[in-house]
Structure formats: C-alpha cells, structure tokens
Amino acid sequence: MFKAVLADSRVWKSIIDSVSTLVEEGAFIADPSGIKLRAMDPSRVAMVDLELPKAAFEGYDCSAEMPIGVNFEDMKNIMKRAGSNEKLELEKADEEARLKIRFRGKTTRTFSLPLLDLGKEELSAPRIPFNVSIKTPAATLLEAIRDAEVVSDFVKMTADQGVLKVRASGDRGEVDVEITKESGELLSIEMKEPAHALYSLSYLTKMMVASALSEIATLMFSTDMPLRLDFNLSTGGKIVYYLAPRMESD
Amino acid sequence: MFKAVLADSRVWKSIIDSVSTLVEEGAFIADPSGIKLRAMDPSRVAMVDLELPKAAFEGYDCSAEMPIGVNFEDMKNIMKRAGSNEKLELEKADEEARLKIRFRGKTTRTFSLPLLDLGKEELSAPRIPFNVSIKTPAATLLEAIRDAEVVSDFVKMTADQGVLKVRASGDRGEVDVEITKESGELLSIEMKEPAHALYSLSYLTKMMVASALSEIATLMFSTDMPLRLDFNLSTGGKIVYYLAPRMESD
Amino acid sequence: MFKAVLADSRVWKSIIDSVSTLVEEGAFIADPSGIKLRAMDPSRVAMVDLELPKAAFEGYDCSAEMPIGVNFEDMKNIMKRAGSNEKLELEKADEEARLKIRFRGKTTRTFSLPLLDLGKEELSAPRIPFNVSIKTPAATLLEAIRDAEVVSDFVKMTADQGVLKVRASGDRGEVDVEITKESGELLSIEMKEPAHALYSLSYLTKMMVASALSEIATLMFSTDMPLRLDFNLSTGGKIVYYLAPRMESD
Structure with missing residues (x-):
C-alpha cells in the first residue's frame, strides 16, 4: 500500500508539468x-531525475518498493x-493497477x-565531472533562454572569468546575454x-518549466559535455535534468 | 413599440452568451x-427557458406582444x-424589422x-416531476463538470443520503466528486x-455558461429522466435549462 | 556612429509594434x-510618418545622416x-551592417x-488641407472602430455640428457611434x-496600435479625402498616419 499527502496540490501539478514536457511514459x-x-x-537526448523524499510530504506511507507507471499526458x-x-492525496493499493489522485478542498474530488x-x-x-557550477535566479536563466530563441534553435553557454554568457546567432541576428556577479544575478560560480x-x-525551454518549482536554478557544465540543471524544491526534494551537448559546427 | 433599459449591459451579454451556446436562432x-x-x-436534446420580468429592467415599455427573432451569433x-x-437599451418600433441595441456610457453606441x-x-x-432538487454554488457544480470532462463525455449524477455524486469514467480513468452538506457546498437538498x-x-458545459449570472445553481432530476438546471438572476428573472438523459449502457 | 538611449525600452517596443502592422521593411x-x-x-494605401527628436532620448549621439534599413517583423x-x-540602447557603428539593440536591466541583453x-x-x-481636426481619447476612437468592425469592413467618419459620427453597416446590421463634446469625449473640434x-x-485598426503610445488621438479629414491620424508621444516625438479614402458605392 502506498499513500502520500502533499499540502499543496499545485506542487505536484508543477512536477508533472515539468516531467511531461520531456517524457511520455515513465x-x-x-x-x-x-x-x-x-x-x-x-x-534520449535529455534525462529527468526526480527525488521527493518522505519529508517533502505532509503524510507518507509506503511499506515496500512499488513501481507506479504512468502516462504523463493523462496525469x-x-x-x-x-x-x-x-x-493532494496519492494512493495505490498493492493489488490495484490504478492510482487514486484525490484533491481535498471545499469538495473532495477523486480521480x-x-x-x-x-x-x-x-x-x-x-x-x-562538471568544471563549472553556477547558481542563478531561475527567472533570469529563463529570460536568457527566451532571448536566444528569438534568433536560433541552439544556444552557446560560456563560463569564464566570473561571467555566464548565453549566446545565440542565426539569420535573424545575434543575442548575447551576460549574467554577472556585479549585477547580483549570478548568485555563485564555482x-x-x-x-x-x-x-x-527546445530542450532547455522544456526543462525550464521546472522553474515554477524553484526560484534558484543550478547550472553545471563542461566544454562540449552534457549540461546538468538542478531545481531544489522548497518543500524538499529536487528535479535534476541532464542534456546532451550539440556539436559546434565551427 | 418595445423599449427596455438594463442598468448593466453585461447582464444581457451574459444572457446572450448563455443562450447562444445552445441555440442558433430564436x-x-x-x-x-x-x-x-x-x-x-x-x-432537440436541450431546451432553454428564459424569463425576464418587467421588474428586472430599469425601464420597460411594451404595449402588446411582439416577437423578436434573432440570430444569436450576430447578437x-x-x-x-x-x-x-x-x-443597455433595447428598442424596436412596431413596423421595423430591426432591433436597436444601444450602449450608453461615455459615448452612445447604437447597433x-x-x-x-x-x-x-x-x-x-x-x-x-423531479425526485431530487439540489442547490449548490454554481462554481462548485462547474468545477465538478470540468473534472468529469477529463475522462469522459458523459457524467453520472447520483443523489442519495444527502450527497450529490458527480461521476465519470472512461479509458483515461475515473472521476468521483462528492458534494456534501458537511462541506457547506450542498446548500440544500430535497x-x-x-x-x-x-x-x-458537452451540453452541461454549455448550460453552465449561465453560471456567470447566478452564484447559485439549482439542479433537479429523477432516475433516467431529464435534468433541469435553474439560474436565478440577481436582477430578477431566471434562466432554466432542460436536458434529456443519456441511456446508461450498463 | 549612431547611439541612442531610451529610458523605457517599451516605448520603442510600442513604436515598432505600430510601424510593423503596416510596413514590412523600411x-x-x-x-x-x-x-x-x-x-x-x-x-500603398497608408503611410506612417514617425519623428523622434533627439530630446525624446535619454542619450543621443549621431554625427551624420545614417540610414538604418530594417525588417520590422524581425525587430x-x-x-x-x-x-x-x-x-534600451540602439547602436550602430559606421561600417557595420548591424544594429545593436541592448536592454539594460538586471542583466544586459544585447541583440x-x-x-x-x-x-x-x-x-x-x-x-x-484638412477641413476637420478632432482630438479624442485614443481609447474612445479605438472602441468606436472596434464597434464598426462588428458589422463591416469599412467605416464612415462624419463630422458636423460639433459631433464625430462613426458609422458602419452591412448584412449583420448597423453601427452608429456618436462622440460629442457634451460627453467629454470630443476634446476639441476645428x-x-x-x-x-x-x-x-483593417487599416484603421492597424494604425490604432499606436494608441498604446498616446492617450489622445488627433483625427483630421475632409470629404472623400485622405485621413490623417496623429499620436503625440509623452516622451516627445510623434507618429502620424495617412490613409486613403474608399470611394462610397452609394
């Protein structure tokens, strides 16, 4: 038997929104x-790795490991x-192939x-290993990614001398966003x-849907290696994304 | 000659929105x-029955019965x-095949x-006869109907032991909403x-457009018989809908 | 070298929104x-004539005349x-075929x-010459134009005896909006x-996008002659539109 209670149903909504942008079933x-x-x-270009410890829930009861396979669009x-x-209450009996999703507010609504x-x-x-690890407001990173989308489908992330540069170029022009310590928008850089x-x-945009869950994003990468993007939930737990790099044509 | 003045033009807007979801001409x-x-x-699955007594208007003048046939999409x-x-002023001269619709605000705009x-x-x-009559906040009923739409095109309404159950099921899952007296959402039940x-x-959703006009909905039905849904306008008058039942397949 | 700084980037955004409705390249x-x-x-039915004097900018530096040809959709x-x-900073070096568009806020973002x-x-x-010149709140004129769109693709503007009448008619009915001095909506009429x-x-609607830039619109016209529509920017400068008349079929 599995039962978990979340104090705010919209936290789970944001988690499912985030996961469903990347994954159809899981x-x-x-x-x-x-x-x-x-x-x-x-x-298989991106991976999502979600962890919600027992402490993230208002109530949590699970006696043994139990897989819960879902279609994310339906959820x-x-x-x-x-x-x-x-x-929000999530509940599954051992023998049942159904997950009960119950909203408790003015009325009780059970899916x-x-x-x-x-x-x-x-x-x-x-x-x-990641050679660079940067903390920045999730909103700031999201805006930089949206800026880059104006001119291209790809973005070049560069970290050097205490600055994160987000750059893109295409037929429609070029974009160059600098996130610096001086501006207060680069919270930390290692x-x-x-x-x-x-x-x-397109993948980064999907991953940034998780910015609804966390004010801070942690961005890790190395030259021409996968990127890792972490969002720590205020309730405890985290969503981590991995994204394979694109080879540069130049 | 017919002339009617409504203090708030948006009341008539909501009435026309409600009627036009069901009816093309009338x-x-x-x-x-x-x-x-x-x-x-x-x-011919649903009927709307609107009554706006003279008292619902700020001004009202009509000397004899007069049909006013309209295309609801145009209105x-x-x-x-x-x-x-x-x-809002509605005005029609006896001999004219046109209805004047006049908005009086900062400017006077006449259609x-x-x-x-x-x-x-x-x-x-x-x-x-209806064996069950239930009053509930229109918003609560609307939410239950939207819940049901997630999994099906049909909804089963059940009233028993002081509870209204709104249920639906389909390939995408099941929904079960309980509107109880204890929750304060079931205002009365006979x-x-x-x-x-x-x-x-789909019909219920169209009928619920009238919830913009009334905070309370009155739902009446009997087993496998038509449903009646009443919205009483705060200005006086009411919109009543009738909806034929679907036969249950089980 | 050309460099101009606007205190609020959204003023330039509204200018480009206004121009781009009419013009593809310029x-x-x-x-x-x-x-x-x-x-x-x-x-070639409508013309836009924009003037932004040096004083409209927080900073302005341009030593010699310089054409800046743009695709308005891209901008x-x-x-x-x-x-x-x-x-907002706009910047172009003499030898460069690119305009730098720089947003300076929490971060610096350069396109x-x-x-x-x-x-x-x-x-x-x-x-x-224009026989009539009328000042009216831009919002009031915009609403009248939207009213007219309900029934037609064309609108008849009539000025007489201190009233601006905005009229349209078609199969779906007629519209008649009167903007009078008494209502306070006709600010002045010459x-x-x-x-x-x-x-x-459709042209008037496009031109009215500039109403985001100015609370007052100035409308000038003569019988069966082009219309002129002026929007004075609060920062200084103005957008002027000219629109050829349609011949009346009656």
Whole structure:
C-alpha cells in the first residue's frame, strides 16, 4: 500500500508539468524513503531525475518498493484540475493497477488513473565531472533562454572569468546575454576551468518549466559535455535534468 | 413599440452568451409583463427557458406582444462590445424589422440588428416531476463538470443520503466528486427518492455558461429522466435549462 | 556612429509594434536632430510618418545622416523581449551592417539585428488641407472602430455640428457611434466645413496600435479625402498616419 499527502496540490501539478514536457511514459518508484523518477525523453537526448523524499510530504506511507507507471499526458490533464488551497492525496493499493489522485478542498474530488506496466529499465544518472557550477535566479536563466530563441534553435553557454554568457546567432541576428556577479544575478560560480558548450533551446525551454518549482536554478557544465540543471524544491526534494551537448559546427 | 433599459449591459451579454451556446436562432417574446424566450438546441436534446420580468429592467415599455427573432451569433458579436458601466437599451418600433441595441456610457453606441421572421413554434416546458432538487454554488457544480470532462463525455449524477455524486469514467480513468452538506457546498437538498442519471457533458458545459449570472445553481432530476438546471438572476428573472438523459449502457 | 538611449525600452517596443502592422521593411533615417521614418504599406494605401527628436532620448549621439534599413517583423520579435524597468540602447557603428539593440536591466541583453540596404525612396507626406481636426481619447476612437468592425469592413467618419459620427453597416446590421463634446469625449473640434468619408477598418485598426503610445488621438479629414491620424508621444516625438479614402458605392 502506498499513500502520500502533499499540502499543496499545485506542487505536484508543477512536477508533472515539468516531467511531461520531456517524457511520455515513465515509472515512479515509491519506497519507504520517498518517490523517485528517472526517465529519458523519447530521443534520449535529455534525462529527468526526480527525488521527493518522505519529508517533502505532509503524510507518507509506503511499506515496500512499488513501481507506479504512468502516462504523463493523462496525469497532466488530471493535475490541471488542481485548485488553490487544495491538498493532494496519492494512493495505490498493492493489488490495484490504478492510482487514486484525490484533491481535498471545499469538495473532495477523486480521480483514478490507470497505471501502466512498463517493465523495468535501469537508468543511471551520468557520472561526469562538471568544471563549472553556477547558481542563478531561475527567472533570469529563463529570460536568457527566451532571448536566444528569438534568433536560433541552439544556444552557446560560456563560463569564464566570473561571467555566464548565453549566446545565440542565426539569420535573424545575434543575442548575447551576460549574467554577472556585479549585477547580483549570478548568485555563485564555482569553476575548475572555463567551459563552453552548445545546447538545444527546445530542450532547455522544456526543462525550464521546472522553474515554477524553484526560484534558484543550478547550472553545471563542461566544454562540449552534457549540461546538468538542478531545481531544489522548497518543500524538499529536487528535479535534476541532464542534456546532451550539440556539436559546434565551427 | 418595445423599449427596455438594463442598468448593466453585461447582464444581457451574459444572457446572450448563455443562450447562444445552445441555440442558433430564436424568438424572444416581449409583452407588457416582460421578455421570454423558449428554444431548443438544433438536435432537440436541450431546451432553454428564459424569463425576464418587467421588474428586472430599469425601464420597460411594451404595449402588446411582439416577437423578436434573432440570430444569436450576430447578437453575441454585438454584445461582446458591451463595456463596463454602460446601460443597455433595447428598442424596436412596431413596423421595423430591426432591433436597436444601444450602449450608453461615455459615448452612445447604437447597433441595429436585422430581425428574423421565424414563424411561431409553440414549445412547452417539460411537465415532469423531479425526485431530487439540489442547490449548490454554481462554481462548485462547474468545477465538478470540468473534472468529469477529463475522462469522459458523459457524467453520472447520483443523489442519495444527502450527497450529490458527480461521476465519470472512461479509458483515461475515473472521476468521483462528492458534494456534501458537511462541506457547506450542498446548500440544500430535497429528495423524494434517490435518483441517478447520465447526462452529456458537452451540453452541461454549455448550460453552465449561465453560471456567470447566478452564484447559485439549482439542479433537479429523477432516475433516467431529464435534468433541469435553474439560474436565478440577481436582477430578477431566471434562466432554466432542460436536458434529456443519456441511456446508461450498463 | 549612431547611439541612442531610451529610458523605457517599451516605448520603442510600442513604436515598432505600430510601424510593423503596416510596413514590412523600411529605413529609419538617423541624423544629428533625431530619428525619422516615413514608409508606406505594401499596397500603398497608408503611410506612417514617425519623428523622434533627439530630446525624446535619454542619450543621443549621431554625427551624420545614417540610414538604418530594417525588417520590422524581425525587430518586433526582438522588441517582444523588452522587460519592464529596462533601458534600451540602439547602436550602430559606421561600417557595420548591424544594429545593436541592448536592454539594460538586471542583466544586459544585447541583440544584433542584420540591416537591409533598401536604396532610397523619397516619400513626401501628403500636403493636403484638412477641413476637420478632432482630438479624442485614443481609447474612445479605438472602441468606436472596434464597434464598426462588428458589422463591416469599412467605416464612415462624419463630422458636423460639433459631433464625430462613426458609422458602419452591412448584412449583420448597423453601427452608429456618436462622440460629442457634451460627453467629454470630443476634446476639441476645428471645422472649416462639414466632412464625411469612408475608410478601411483593417487599416484603421492597424494604425490604432499606436494608441498604446498616446492617450489622445488627433483625427483630421475632409470629404472623400485622405485621413490623417496623429499620436503625440509623452516622451516627445510623434507618429502620424495617412490613409486613403474608399470611394462610397452609394
């Protein structure tokens, strides 16, 4: 038996919004310590790694490991119905192939989502060192990514001398955003060596949906290596994304 | 000659929005006591029955019965132009086949809508007893209907033991909303005997557009019989809908 | 070298929004006195005539006349990225075929827009006398134009006896808006002789986008002659539109 209670149903809504941009189907793993999800997008360019420890919940009860395979589009459509000031209860009996999703507010509204038997794919998170680790307001990073989208489908991230440069260029022009310590927008930077790499803007935009969950984003990368993007939830737990680099044509 | 003045043009806008979801063309009947409209949707599954007594108007003048046949889409497009803090004047001379729709605010804006000669179809409202009559906040009922839409095109309404249950199920899952007295959302319930019936969500959604006009909805039904949905306007008058049941397949 | 600084980037955004509704490509002319743009729409029915004197800018530096040919759709997409509380810097080196568009707010975001070599077309503004000149709140004129759009693609403007009448008619009905001195919406009227003329609503709607820049619109016309519509910017400078009349069919 699995049962988890979240104080604010909209936190789970934002989590599902974030995951569903990348992943069509996937299995949460609930165990006594909390809920985890690790899944790749269909083209296997990006990975999402979600951890919600028991402490992130108002109530949590899970006696043994239990996979909860879902279609994220269906779950997203249910979570669109989340209202303000509503608790969320997730509940699954051992023998049932359905997840109960219950909103408790003025009324009690219970959705029952058919679960998927997805088999088991063991994904490991990339074990790669990152030469640069930067904390910045999630909104600032989101704006820079949207700026880059005006002229291109790809963005070049460059970290050097205490500055994060977000650059893009295409037929429609060029964009150059500098996020500096002086401006107060670069909250911290740890750098073993300068780094620059090219990433897909469409994936970054999808990953930034998680900025609804966290005011701060942590960006890690190395030259021409995958990017890692962390969002720490205020309730506890985190969403981590990994994104493969694009090879630079020049 | 017919002339009616409404203190707030947006009340008429909401009425036309509500009627136009169901009905393409129809004839208001203005007489010395007020304005009435009774019309069915093209597939004759639902009926709207509008009554606006003379007292609902700031000014009202009609010496004899006068049909006012309109295309509701055209009238809706005119009413979209209603501003805040504007009075509405409806005016028709005896010999004219046009309705003047005048907004009086900072400026005076007069629309002239060509009227239709629709012949006369005498519709009587269904004279059926209802075993259940429930008052609930219109917003609560609307949310329950939207919940049901997530998984199905039909909804099962069940009233029993002082609870209104709104249920739907389909391939995408199940929904179960309980509106109870304890929650304060079931304002009153009168029940001769328990009742349950299946109704089309697309029609219910259209009918709920009238929730803009009334904070309270009154829902009446009997097992496998038509549903009646009443909205009482704060200005006086009411909009009543009737909806045929769907046969349950089980 | 050309460099101009605007205190509020959104003023330039509104200017580009206004111009881009009518014009696809055009050349600003920057000279020591300020920036000008005169351009016609592709079907040569309407002209926009923009003047932004040096004084409209927080900083302005231009040593010699310099054409700045742009694709307005591309510039509009860049200006969509304007945030609140951001300064705008426009900058072009003499030898460069690119305009730097820099937003200075929390971060510094620099776009580089490829410029077009458009040749030089000398357009002169129509030198025609206007028998009527009317000042009215831009919002009031905009609402009247939107009213007219409900029933027609054309609008008849009539000025007589201290009233501006905005009228349209079509299969869907008629509209008649009166903007009078008594209502306080006709701020001033100068009239050599009464005037009436028919104009395209789609063009007027495009021109009214400039109402974001000015609370007051000045409307000038004569019977069956072009219309002139002026918006004075609060920062200094103005946008003037000219629109050819439609011949009345009756």
